[in-house]
Structures are given as C-alpha cells and as structure tokens.
Amino acid sequence: MKKLMIVVAMFALTACASHGTRFDMADVEAMQPGVTTYDEAVQKLGKPKAQNFAADGSKTVTWIYATALGARGTKIAFDKDGKMVRIMSKVE
Structure with a gap:
C-alpha cells in the first residue's frame, strides 16, 4: 500500500509540472x-518560446504550453x- 501511495504521489507531481505560459487557443x-x-x-x-527574425524585419513567433498531460x-x-x-500552425 505504501508503494502505491508513493507512485500516486510521484504521478501527481509529474502531472503538475508544466513548461511555457498557459494560453487559450480561443485568443489565437x-x-x-x-x-x-x-x-x-x-x-x-504570454512570453513566446521562440522568435525567428528575417532580413526584412519580419518574424515568426512560437508559443508553447506543455504539461505531462498534453x-x-x-x-x-x-x-x-x-x-x-x-497563423502558420496550431497544435491543440
């Protein structure tokens, strides 16, 4: 039972980990x-993950929000x- 509790706790902590800034695709x-x-x-x-600049001054900007769940x-x-x-691409 104790091992199960440890596994559940580890999963819960992993699921809470995130990368990037949360945003709503409806705003996009x-x-x-x-x-x-x-x-x-x-x-x-929010703050973009990456920006690529072209010689003409234009840019392509990438936003990503990721968790263990998606x-x-x-x-x-x-x-x-x-x-x-x-909009060049979207992943929901």
Whole structure:
C-alpha cells in the first residue's frame, strides 16, 4: 500500500509540472491578420518560446504550453511593422 501511495504521489507531481505560459487557443483564433500586433499577441498569449527574425524585419513567433498531460502551441508570422500576417500552425 505504501508503494502505491508513493507512485500516486510521484504521478501527481509529474502531472503538475508544466513548461511555457498557459494560453487559450480561443485568443489565437480571435487574432486578425493586419490588425493584431505582436504586443497584443504577447499580452494575450504570454512570453513566446521562440522568435525567428528575417532580413526584412519580419518574424515568426512560437508559443508553447506543455504539461505531462498534453501540449498546445502556435506559430504566428508578423510583418516588419509588428502586424500579424497569419497563423502558420496550431497544435491543440
């Protein structure tokens, strides 16, 4: 019985571990190309996991939130002026 309790406790601790900033995919869906800015995206989705910059000043930004129970993420392109171009990918 004691071993079972230890296993259950270990699983519970692992399930609580997370990586990234929690965000709602509905906020991603509400973003509009040419309207939503990079700053607005960060305000809604939190700190991005990665940013890739192009020579023309545009960038691709990745947000990820993962737990032991699953993950979600999105990659969004922004132009040189910081306006959203498009959602490049989503994982729910």
